[in-house]
Amino acid sequence: MFNKLKQIKDLRTKAKSIQSTLAEEVIENETKGISITMDGNQQVQTIHVNDSLMSDKTRLEAAMVEAMNDTVKKVQKAMAKKLQDMGGLDLPGLS
Numbered sequence: 377m378f379n380k381l382k383q384i385k386d387l388r389t390k391a392k393s394i395q396s397t398l399a400e401e402v403i404e405n406e407t408k409g410i411s412i413t414m415d416g417n418q419q420v421q422t423i424h425v426n427d428s429l430m431s432d433k434t435r436l437e438a439a440m441v442e443a444m445n446d447t448v449k450k451v452q453k454a455m456a457k458k459l460q461d462m463g464g465l466d467l468p469g470l471s
Contacts, residue, residue: 394462401458403451410443416455418448 398416405412409426429436 394459397462398455398458401454403447403454405443405447405450407443407446408439410439412443412447414447414451416451416458418451 395417399419401416402421403414403416405414409429411422411424413421413423415421425436425440429439
């Protein structure tokens with residue numbers, strides 16, 4: 377039983393370490409006049425909107441949705457690669 381508890385504690389420690397490492401990674405993306413900077417934990421750092429989008433609310437909203445989705449995909453791909461390079465979490469049944 378104590379062995380299982382130690383494994384859980386070690387796993388939590390490794391997960392926190394990985395989360396800290398991912399937070400240090402920053403991805404910048406520009407899509408249709410919207411620039412978004414996001415860290416590896418998918419926390420938005422900055423958003424910049426091109427002035428040309430400010431006059432058309434519908435176009436701005438569509439560009440924001442596309443830019444956010446595109447940025448999230450790029451961050452997920454980059455972080456999956458980073459986790460793979462780090463060895464990731466060896467969780468039974470998830471690989």
